[in-house]
Amino acid sequence: MKLLKSFKFKLIFKTEQSRKAAQFAGCKRYVFNQALEMQIQRSESGQKIWSYAELCRQLTDWRHDEETAFLAKAPTHPLQQGLKDLDRAFRNCFEKRSGFPRFKRKGNRDSFRYPDQKQFKIDQPNSRFYLPKLGWVRYYNSREITGTAKQITITRETDGWYVSVQTEEDRNPSPQVIENxxxxxxxxxxxxxxxxxxxxxxxxxxxxxxxxxxxxxxxxxxxxxxxxxxxxxxxxxxxxxxxxxxxxxxxxxxxxxxxxxxxxxxxxxxxxxxxxxxxxxxxxxxxxxxxxxxxxxxxxxxxxxxxxxxxxxxxxxxxxxxxxxxxxxxxxxxxxxxxxxxxxxxxxxxxxxxxxxxxxxxxxxxxxxxxxxxxxxxxxxxxxxxxxxxxxxxxxxxxxxxx
Ligand SMILES: [Zn+2]
Structure with a gap:
């Protein structure tokens, strides 16, 4: 069986890095809100809402558009993840698991994630992560990360920035004893x-x-x-x-x-x-x-x-x-x-x-x-x-x- 685990650590950002992180989270929120606005307009005018792939193409346009060129400064994958979140939010809404997607407000759990293990590096002996466009980031190494890292999420909390690493490993469960x-x-x-x-x-x-x-x-x-x-x-x-x-x-x-x-x-x-x-x-x-x-x-x-x-x-x-x-x-x-x-x-x-x-x-x-x-x-x-x-x-x- 596959064992999924999550490890969370506090990051030690340099001033420049925390400024950039806030910017990336802001870009992701911007993309999410813009796309949501667009989907609402499409559905109100009777058009079919865009799929995730179509939203990603729209994102590429935005990154090349002069007016929204600031988006090009943020890494692509985390922005695409914002669109994925929106896509999931719509699906949850259609399948009646949750209400209609809502616009994201600033400061409301700022976060962004890197979904591709080729994008980041984890250097545990030196207590640091390598993240695209942020460089090497140090962290409080409080426990060993086991398994293969699949995804990394950076989140802002009240007392600073945190990183969560989602890992996967194979484990063969031992047979259970019902008497116990x-x-x-x-x-x-x-x-x-x-x-x-x-x-x-x-x-x-x-x-x-x-x-x-x-x-x-x-x-x-x-x-x-x-x-x-x-x-x-x-x-x-x-x-x-x-x-x-x-x-x-x-x-x-x-x-x-x-x-x-x-x-x-x-x-x-x-x-x-x-x-x-x-x-x-x-x-x-x-x-x-x-x-x-x-x-x-x-x-x-x-x-x-x-x-x-x-x-x-x-x-x-x-x-x-x-x-x-x-x-x-x-x-x-x-x-x-x-x-x-x-x-x-x-x-x-x-x-x-x-x-x-x-x-x-x-x-x-x-x-x-x-x-x-x-x-x-x-x-x-x-x-x-x-x-x-x-x-x-x-x-x-x-x-x-x-x-
Ligand atoms: Zn009795």
């Missing part, structure tokens, strides 16, 4: 609880984080839009988000690596189906005032964390020949994992579960994780037909064969 399975319940109070009782607590205190964001957003609202104080406030908020993102990413990688090392099959609930609003209200201890307003933010932070967690589990399991199974939630928090009795009264408090039928006493999250594990194993036992659906694009298995 675990169910995981994700929640607001405890980030993840495994059916064997192990818990992972998020390093982010959501109360503190959301308070910080709310405070700085209030601060921002007082400033005059566009003023230098306003800009300072914006950059402060961006820094907070970046910090949250980094802390969470680090935590998620550690947890998912630990889990995938020891388990071949991991079973989770499909969050698209799971109704999280109830738990957001009920599980944060002693909800204060304005919990409703805050819970939106908490939920956003959490749900992003969960889906990223599942994404990491999925690809890390696949490296070792394992798999992630998503099941439809089905009374997982109210069912007794011991005797299968389902009723509301089983759940005594947020954290404890006491079955009124068999008197089984268990931590509520562990009980739920056990139910999730059982549901997943039942799906596995139902046969590979169900799973072949799951192993395609959407790895969701509806627990239709569950009792």
């Amino acid at each position: 399975s675990v169910g995981i319940d994700v929640g607001v109070a405890v980030f993840a609880t495994m059916s064997d009782g192990v818990k992972f607590n998020s390093p982010l205190d959501l109360k503190i984080v959301s308070k910080k964001i709310a405070n700085s957003q209030r601060n921002l609202a007082k400033k005059v839009r566009g003023s230098s104080n306003w800009r300072k406030s914006v950059s402060k908020i961006q820094k907070i988000y970046k910090k949250i993102f980094n802390v969470r990413k680090d935590f998620l990688h550690k947890v998912s690596t630990t889990i995938c090392k020891n388990h071949a099959v991991v079973i989770v609930e499909d969050l698209k189906v799971k109704n999280m609003s109830a738990s957001a209200k009920g599980t944060i201890e002693k909800p204060g005032k304005r919990v409703k307003a805050k819970s939106g933010l908490n939920k956003a932070i959490l749900s992003q964390g969960w889906s990223e967690f599942f994404r990491q589990l999925e690809y890390k399991l696949a490296w070792n020949g394992g798999r992630l199974i998503k099941i439809a939630p089905h009374n997982t928090s109210m069912r007794c994992a011991n005797c299968n009795h389902v009723c509301k009264e089983n759940r005594k408090t947020q954290s404890s579960f006491e079955c009124i039928e068999c008197k089984n006493l268990e931590n509520a999250d562990v009980n739920a994780a056990k139910n999730i594990q059982a549901a997943g194993l039942a799906v596995l036992a139902c046969g590979e037909n169900q799973l072949s659906i799951s192993s395609k694009q959407e790895p969701t298995v509806m627990a239709s064969c569950l009792a």
Whole structure:
């Protein structure tokens, strides 16, 4: 199987290089917006919109046109990639996967990419990249790049420029052991609880984080839009988000690596189906005032964390020949994992579960994780037909064969 990996490093641009990079990103945005404008005009006048190849020919014209000759200063391939992005955006729109393509605004995640491995060089021993029209660029070499580099993307973030290298390598997965399975319940109070009782607590205190964001957003609202104080406030908020993102990413990688090392099959609930609003209200201890307003933010932070967690589990399991199974939630928090009795009264408090039928006493999250594990194993036992659906694009298995 082909293993796709992505490596990200911070770049050390010289002043001239960062000026050029901003220019390239600007050219790519210009090309994207011009082409989008053109496509809109064509479609409004009843003409068929241009294909990617036709757009590329248009790009060549622009590069030779005196008025838009500045485009010739940027490397061709990244500009063509801008057109490819537009082409994909239209296709996604036609196939109803997303809305109509929108114009790109300045500073809104500036980026450009080199799609051809013949175009760039990676010199790891000397911690540098060679990029067309930028020359040698140094980077903070924090880890080894493995596999064959296929594509390089340069992105501007709040604190500077970054490079992502997408690589590909062949890996023969070892055969999976079904017995080695675990169910995981994700929640607001405890980030993840495994059916064997192990818990992972998020390093982010959501109360503190959301308070910080709310405070700085209030601060921002007082400033005059566009003023230098306003800009300072914006950059402060961006820094907070970046910090949250980094802390969470680090935590998620550690947890998912630990889990995938020891388990071949991991079973989770499909969050698209799971109704999280109830738990957001009920599980944060002693909800204060304005919990409703805050819970939106908490939920956003959490749900992003969960889906990223599942994404990491999925690809890390696949490296070792394992798999992630998503099941439809089905009374997982109210069912007794011991005797299968389902009723509301089983759940005594947020954290404890006491079955009124068999008197089984268990931590509520562990009980739920056990139910999730059982549901997943039942799906596995139902046969590979169900799973072949799951192993395609959407790895969701509806627990239709569950009792
Ligand atoms: Zn019971």
